[in-house]
Amino acid sequence: MSIHKEWGSVRVEQSSRLSRMAAAFAGLLMLALLSAPAWIDRGHLSLLMEFCYFLALAQMWNLLAGFAGIISLGQQAFLGLGGYVLFLLTIQLGWTPIAALVLAGVVGALVAIPGALIVFRLNGAYLAIGTWVVAETFKLAFSEIRSLGAGSGISLPASVARAVNLGPLHRDTVLYGAALLISLLSTVCSYLLLRSQAGLALTAIRDNEATARSAGVNSLRIKLFVFVATGFGTALTGALIYLSKLRISPPAAFDINWSSYMIFIVVIGGIGTLEGPIVGTMVFFLLRQYLADLGSWYLIVLGAVAVVVMLKMPSGLWGTFAKRYDISLFPTRRRLILDRSVLTSELKSGHASAGGDCE
Amino acid sequence: MSGWIDSILQGIMLGALYALFAAGLSLVFGVMRMVNVAHGDLIVLSAFLAMWLQRLMGFSSTFLTLILLVPLMFAVGYLLQRTILNPALGEDILRPVLITFGLSVIIQNGLLQAFSADSQKLHGGRVEVASIALPAGLAVGTLPLLTLVVSTALIGLLQWVLYRTKLGRALRATSDDLSTAGLMGVNTPHLFAMATGIAMVTVAVAGVFTGIRASFDAVSGPDWLIFAFEAVIIGGLGSLWGTLAGGMILAMAQTTGARFSPSWQMLAGHLVFLAILILWPQGLFPRRTE
Numbered sequence: 001m002s003i004h005k006e007w008g009s010v011r012v013e014q015s016s017r018l019s020r021m022a023a024a025f026a027g028l029l030m031l032a033l034l035s036a037p038a039w040i041d042r043g044h045l046s047l048l049m050e051f052c053y054f055l056a057l058a059q060m061w062n063l064l065a066g067f068a069g070i071i072s073l074g075q076q077a078f079l080g081l082g083g084y085v086l087f088l089l090t091i092q093l094g095w096t097p098i099a100a101l102v103l104a105g106v107v108g109a110l111v112a113i114p115g116a117l118i119v120f121r122l123n124g125a126y127l128a129i130g131t132w133v134v135a136e137t138f139k140l141a142f143s144e145i146r147s148l149g150a151g152s153g154i155s156l157p158a159s160v161a162r163a164v165n166l167g168p169l170h171r172d173t174v175l176y177g178a179a180l181l182i183s184l185l186s187t188v189c190s191y192l193l194l195r196s197q198a199g200l201a202l203t204a205i206r207d208n209e210a211t212a213r214s215a216g217v218n219s220l221r222i223k224l225f226v227f228v229a230t231g232f233g234t235a236l237t238g239a240l241i242y243l244s245k246l247r248i249s250p251p252a253a254f255d256i257n258w259s260s261y262m263i264f265i266v267v268i269g270g271i272g273t274l275e276g277p278i279v280g281t282m283v284f285f286l287l288r289q290y291l292a293d294l295g296s297w298y299l300i301v302l303g304a305v306a307v308v309v310m311l312k313m314p315s316g317l318w319g320t321f322a323k324r325y326d327i328s329l330f331p332t333r334r335r336l337i338l339d340r341s342v343l344t345s346e347l348k349s350g351h352a353s354a355g356g357d358c359e
Numbered sequence: 360m361s362g363w364i365d366s367i368l369q370g371i372m373l374g375a376l377y378a379l380f381a382a383g384l385s386l387v388f389g390v391m392r393m394v395n396v397a398h399g400d401l402i403v404l405s406a407f408l409a410m411w412l413q414r415l416m417g418f419s420s421t422f423l424t425l426i427l428l429v430p431l432m433f434a435v436g437y438l439l440q441r442t443i444l445n446p447a448l449g450e451d452i453l454r455p456v457l458i459t460f461g462l463s464v465i466i467q468n469g470l471l472q473a474f475s476a477d478s479q480k481l482h483g484g485r486v487e488v489a490s491i492a493l494p495a496g497l498a499v500g501t502l503p504l505l506t507l508v509v510s511t512a513l514i515g516l517l518q519w520v521l522y523r524t525k526l527g528r529a530l531r532a533t534s535d536d537l538s539t540a541g542l543m544g545v546n547t548p549h550l551f552a553m554a555t556g557i558a559m560v561t562v563a564v565a566g567v568f569t570g571i572r573a574s575f576d577a578v579s580g581p582d583w584l585i586f587a588f589e590a591v592i593i594g595g596l597g598s599l600w601g602t603l604a605g606g607m608i609l610a611m612a613q614t615t616g617a618r619f620s621p622s623w624q625m626l627a628g629h630l631v632f633l634a635i636l637i638l639w640p641q642g643l644f645p646r647r648t649e
Contacts, residue, residue, distance in 0.1 A: 071456050073396075118633060121640040122592070124452045125394035128460075129588045130636070133629055136585060140626040151622075256581060260464055267457055296468035303464035310458045311446060 015331055022329035033180055037173040045176055049244065051285055052179035054265065056237050058277035059186040060230040061262035066272035067194065067202045068226040069209070071124065073259050074131030075234050077115075077138045078108045080253030082235030083242030084142060090160045092147070097164050101178070101239045108235020112228040120223070132256065139254035153249025161246060175244045182237055187330075189229075191274055194332035198222055203332075206272070260299075264306045270316025274330040279318040361496055362618065370614040372503035374607030375510035376572070379565045380587035381594075381602045382514055383558030389534050389597060390554040391448055393455040397463035399584030401559065404466055405432055405566025406575055407474055410481055420484035421567055428563045436559030440552040448551070463580065470577035481570035506568050511603065513564060517557070518599050530554060582625075589632040595642025604644055608635075 037045055057075070064070045082104040089100035115134060122130040143151040164171035193199050204212035205219045213219050242248045261284065269280020287305070291298040313320040322328060384398045395401075405428060412424040443462075447454040489501040521527040529550055532540040541547050569575065569583070586609060594605025609628050616627020635643065 065453060069453075071453055073460070118636055121636060123596075125388070125392070125456050126588065126592065128396070128456050129394065129585065130592075132581075133585055133589065133632060137626065137629040137633065140622070140629065143622065144626070260460070263457060263460060267461075271453070296471045299468040300465050300472070303461040303468070307443070307458050307461035307465070310454055310461065311443065314451075314454060 016328070018327060019329055019331045030184070034177075037176060042172055045172055046244075047285075049172075049176040049179045051281060052176070052183040053237050053241055054261065054284065055277060055281045056179070056183040056186040057234065057258070057262050058265040058269070058281055059183070059190055059274070060233045060237075061259075062266045062271060062274075062277050063190050063193070063226055064230050065263075066266065066276075067190075067199075067206055068223050069124065069206050070223060070227060071128040072131040073128045073256065073263075074119075074133070074135035075230075075262060076254050076256060076258040077131070077135035078112070078231050078234035079238030079241070079258050080135075080138060080142070080248075080250070081111060082108050082238030082240075083248045083253045084148060085235070086239035086243055087148065087154055087156065087248055090163075091154070091157065097160060097243055101236060101243065104239035105232045105236030108238075109228050109232035111235075112231025113224070115231070116224050116227045120220070132259075135254050135256070135259075139250045142250045142254070149249070151250060153247060153252070155247045156243070164243065175240065178240055179244075182233070182240065186233055187274060187278075191330050191332065193229075194274070198225070199332060200334075202226070260302075264302050266316075267306045268309050268316060270319035270322070272315070273319050273322065273328075274332065275322070275328075276316050276318045280316070283317065363615070364495075365497060366614040366618055367611055368497070368499060369503070370611030371607050372499070372507045372610075373614065374590075374610035375507040375603065376565065376568060376606070377586045377590045377610055378514060378594075378603040378606030379510040379561055379568070380583055381590035381606055382517055382599060383561040383565075384584075384587045385591045385596075385599065385602055386517065386554055386561075387558050388591075390530050391533075391551050392452070393444065393448060394459070394588075395444075395555075395558075396456060396459040396584065397466055397580070398459075398558075398562070398587060399582065400463045400466040400470075400580030401432075401435075401562050402566045402569065402583050403470065403575060403577065403580045405563045406481060406570035407470055407479070407577075408432075409563075409567045409570060410474075410479060413482070420486075421481040421571055422483060425563065425567055428567065429560055432559040432563035433556040436562075437552045437556040440555035441548060444555070445548050445551055463584075467578050467580060474577060476576060476578075478574045478576045479570070480574045481567065483571035487571060502572065506572065509564065509568065513561060514599050514603055517561070520557070521599075526553065586628070589628065592642055593632060593635050595645035597646035598642075598644050601642060601644030601646070605642065608643070 033048070036048060040048070057079070061072070061075060064072055064075075085104040085107045086097070086100045089095040089103060090097055095103070119127050119130040119134065142148065148154050161171065164174050166174050169177075194202065201212065201217045201219075201222050204215065204217055205222065209219055238253070242253065265280035265284045266277055267280070268283050269278065270276025284302075287302060288298065291301055294301075309316060315323065380399070380402060384395060387393055387395050387398075408431065409421050409424045409428055412418070412427055413421050416424070416427075418424055439462075443458065444455060447458050483502060486501050486505065490498045491501060491504065492498050519527075521530060529540065529545045530553075532543065533545055533547060533550055537547065586606075589609050590602055590606035592605070593608050594601030594603070609632065612631035613624045613628040617624035619627075
């Protein structure tokens with residue numbers, strides 16, 4: 001009974017000094033990244049842009065698999081769909097590229113709704129292959145559409161490419177800015193979602209779906225929400241990727257390798273954390289920088305690293321590091337802060353730690 | 360008219376092969392609730408190993424390589440399960456899916472490195488071109504017929520092992536209740552490895568028959584995994600004969616689709632699969648649950 005009286009000395013924290021410092025550092029980093037077009041050359045700018053969209057894709061896959069427990073091997077369905085919607089709108093209907101980007105995301109979200117209702121019928125592990133079948137179906141279906149170049153694909157006319165220039169800003173700068181914005185939004189939106197009540201529900205579902213449901217969590221609704229939201233984001237990112245590549249074809253746009261890269265980035269970096277995809281994308285680019293010339297050896301190494309990480313440190317590089325030093329730059333957990341002086345008299349010594357985690 | 364009957368006949372025989380792809384996937388899922396994403400790539404690996412063994416030993420027909428390939432793939436499956444997959448099993452279904460996905464990428468690119476991206480075909484000998492005449496001007500190839508007989512027999516054998524032997528009893532018990540089976544003295548790590556080993560026996564046979572039937576390359580695995588998966592879901596989980604029927608329905612959809620346009624072959628199969636998933640999410644022949 002006496003413990004209850006002491007509740008006044010207990011508070012719940014969702015941030016720490018470190019996380020506030022990290023936020024300040026992230027702000028500075030954003031300033032540096034925003035001004036990047038002014039001080040780096042075009043080659044590096046396009047590399048940086050690629051980094052941004054891979055981070056966005058990985059962040060969304062992490063939200064799906066790491067938090068909502070939806071293991072999708074078919075995100076390339078949304079990516080390719082977004083790309084094709086952009087090509088269709090700009091080439092055949094004369095839309096401006098920026099408006100087409102947004103509508104590509106909307107189409108992704110609209111397709112995700114019936115898509116979810118079909119694949120959610122499958123059990124967790126089989127769902128993974130079900131999503132893959134859907135992506136393959138898209139690939140084959142788009143290969144049949146003659147007006148979009150059928151199996152060999154289609155290029156964006158120069159007029160559309162020029163329409164990306166915004167006043168004095170060159171299209172490379174505009175595309176880089178958009179990619180940076182998408183990577184930022186995917187990270188920030190995931191962060192805000194996870195800190196919200198819905199985030200708590202998601203974590204509960206991930207840890208034990210049956211228990212979460214018995215506690216009143218509507219797991220289907222929240223999974224559907226995450227699937228639709230990532231469908232929007234992935235299609236939007238896909239549209240951006242193909243706006244910069246200027247050419248799209250079904251085998252490339254619906255390639256399973258898109259999912260492979262998202263998975264390897266998330267697994268190596270640390271699944272179920274927001275920092276993980278950032279670390280993972282860095283490792284991914286580092287490995288690519290040194291191994292890309294080796295052709296298939298690159299993918300063998302990437303696959304092997306992912307398998308070893310999954311076996312030896314399932315929470316990935318960041319997860320292992322964060323657990324060891326109890327660090328979280330983007331804290332999504334609620335922490336119970338107990339005043340030790342009041343409580344030591346009440347709790348047995350082995351039991352009284354200053355910060356109990358409340359996931 | 361005879362063209363349609365021919366498509367259906369071809370579908371039945373090809374479907375038996377898909378069911379053989381699916382039997383191993385289904386067995387592993389049934390026993391340990393694990394989906395082996397590298398299943399298709401292991402079939403491709405078997406086909407390449409058969410090609411290599413045939414060259415090495417100078418066999419006249421690739422069928423003879425099965426003498427060596429079957430025990431070899433059993434060992435591969437057993438060791439794979441014991442060393443890499445068993446440690447990943449548990450509450451979290453994510454780990455086995457992602458690990459086998461990683462293995463799939465490693466096998467595909469390893470095969471690309473070892474055997475190049477060229478399309479290959481296995482040589483079965485005279486049986487490849489022989490055929491048996493049927494009434495009404497139809498003919499069935501001896502090879503597809505042999506494939507049908509061998510696949511059905513192997514699925515029957517698997518069914519017999521599962522329901523009539525001590526090993527099968529332990530497998531079914533583990534499938535029903537892992538921890539109780541363990542308490543009853545079932546050595547689960549060994550049993551899981553046996554299940555994957557047996558699955559790899561079906562994979563070895565499937566690899567040889569598929570490689571003789573049509574050409575394949577290092578990245579054919581994902582398609583084969585998808586066919587196996589579709590056969591399992593169409594037939595309904597937990598029923599091997601349902602899987603056989605599922606494989607045949609899928610293959611018939613593909614062969615009739617191909618009659619409209621060659622590019623419609625795969626698409627027709629996927630569309631029929633998705634339609635069945637929408638209409639009968641439990642599959643067409645689900646195992647009755649008591």
